[in-house]
Amino acid sequence: MIRTAYAEGLKLVTLPSLRLTLALTWAVVLLLRLADPAGGVVPYARIGTLVLGVLAAGHEYQAGGQIRTSLLAVPRRPLLAVAKIAALAVVAAPFVLVTALLAGEPGATGGLLLDLLLAAAVGTVVRHPVGATGVVLTAYEIGVPLIRTHLPDVAWPTSPVWTAAAILISVATFCRREA
Amino acid sequence: MIRTAYAEGLKLVTLPSLRLTLALTWAVVLLLRLADPAGGVVPYARIGTLVLGVLAAGHEYQAGGQIRTSLLAVPRRPLLAVAKIAALAVVAAPFVLVTALLAGEPGATGGLLLDLLLAAAVGTVVRHPVGATGVVLTAYEIGVPLIRTHLPDVAWPTSPVWTAAAILISVATFCRREA
């Protein structure tokens, strides 16, 4: 398990698109701090976090067929699925903390990390990074605000519940399907 | 010229991702009409329009190497570049008109079409649909509103000027580089 999670961590830290997303997110957050928009900077920071989560999971399925190498190296799928989530949480935590600090709202760290893990779960299920990005961005940036505005009185489940549900679905999907 | 533009039009109408973008845009616009957000529906409709423009141009450079087939079929690059723009304008015009009607602002048609052509120019230069989408969405949805808010008194060039400049740059790039 440690070995597998370490290998998954190596995958994440050597992927250029994640570093690029990270740098862009920080740059945009810092710029926006100067501009000081009405709703705060966290909604913009969340865009970067969600893209990062989707790419971290979805890059396995991009051109090149890396997912097959992953499954040949670790054919036990439940082990691989759990190692992936653990590695992502550990690698992403400092990134999300710095983002929240830059955004001026360190309290947002936990929420952003949960959003990132949920995005990764969507990326695993959808397997197509562009499509998955579309799904999570639409859901978070258009869907959620609209629902909050129009149905303010409904007692929706909290963020950890959504993330846990998404992770369970993604692990089940990952273990059952052929790749 | 007519022959080349017709072939480019065939390319556009047989690309599933364009039809999907179109359907999603209309669905979102209709849903948002019900929700009636503060800034109007056009800013959301513009997202779909920009994605459509980027995909229309950028799909040539996706996996499969279609751009090479295009250049073998029409090796005269200025001809191909102009035919591409003409075909996109003709194919996209009715789509944009319907979108603007659904959004309740038929007057926005021209502006949206110019935005679409500008996005296509960016897609041609960047050659990577995901990256190009990031560029145009960030520019339109974050950059422009911020600049308008903070520098309201500057006399920026109008939309047709920006689009014309982007098209010129994209045609020059397309004709000069190797593919």
Add this chain to the structure above:
Amino acid sequence: MITVEGVTRVRGRTRILHEVGFTARPGRVTGFLGPNGAGKTSTLRVLLGLDRPQAGRALIDGRRYAELERPLTVAGALLDGSGAHRSRTARAHLRWVAASNGLPKGRVDEVLELVGLSADAGKRAGRYSLGMSRRLGLATALLGDPPVLILDEPVNGLDPAGIRWMRTFLRERADQGRTVLLSSHLMGELAETADDVVIIDQGRVVSAGTLAEVVGDHPTLEDAFLARTASRGAAW
């Protein structure tokens, strides 16, 4: 030693594999042949635990691939493509693969050297030519120095020097007592490399034996192959 026994696989309503059975023995190069769509790749995927069969079993040294704890030390596989993400360098790719199976870091440079990619190890996999991609895939298969090699079209994209290198390399591996299972469409090449041959057609094994047995009275392996798989029509 590879043992495939009565493997049947159905996808949707199509029976892709029908009681496929054969063995690939240590010390020998076994050629695995079949027309496109005959079930070659499906068989290899079942053998490697990527797909699950509805019946039968495929074993590597007596165990299912999916049960192996450090599988890369038991069997190395080269399927199509490089198996690497296009934006990662070859070295970074091999590093994570090595880490996943607890293999020493130094092994990465050894296999890069072995397949002739040392000078290009810092390049991104997406910038590799087809031939270089195949060599990266081969390097991945060799990381764990496994006693069993399973290679799908290994010379695809290699140049003549690379093809000759691969021929010698596979021969040496077999002579060391390893098991080499090799699928290919190149009958001429296979006739020079394989000791044993298994031919699959429409999901069934239609011929198996030593190279001489399978060729039989036909002038070449190609003729023997086309005669035994003629049911699918020679006109493509």
Add this chain to the structure above:
Amino acid sequence: MITVEGVTRVRGRTRILHEVGFTARPGRVTGFLGPNGAGKTSTLRVLLGLDRPQAGRALIDGRRYAELERPLTVAGALLDGSGAHRSRTARAHLRWVAASNGLPKGRVDEVLELVGLSADAGKRAGRYSLGMSRRLGLATALLGDPPVLILDEPVNGLDPAGIRWMRTFLRERADQGRTVLLSSHLMGELAETADDVVIIDQGRVVSAGTLAEVVGDHPTLEDAFLARTASRGAAW
């Protein structure tokens, strides 16, 4: 007739092609060989107007490809990949290519039939196997029924029946008086198909002539090839 004269191409600081010159004549299959990175693909790209040379010229029937008005009726080319967007169907792909050169719609079904893809014409190109992708690429090259064919590794991914079909097909085309230029790494296959051979190494033509002239005293074309390109080292 293909005429390449003194083509030199520099990319960055690297001289990729150095005064490359050869001809491919009508009625003959000309094999174009070279190690990976020797400049084969670069030469074909210059010939097809995809890249511009710093010196020299490459002509098809006396004209530059980039000057042709309906180029697909003059030369058909198969490069790597299918050349089709992955989400478009094969038929839709061929339709737009046909339209771009003013070719009749009916020609699409003819070439699909010719390469054996009629049954799969409605499938998306991204779902095609390597062999089917190559056949789609070949169908595109044949759309304009051109007198000149330029094919880069045409049997890559084809199965044995497909390889034999391609061998016969190219032979027939040449016998009809067409010009066939064919690059390949498969020496055994080429020795059976080519009339003339051109070998390129490190951006220079190192040997050219009829098959018999190029093989010379060597036992096989592979040996002749490796002897003439040995500068790059036989160890990959």
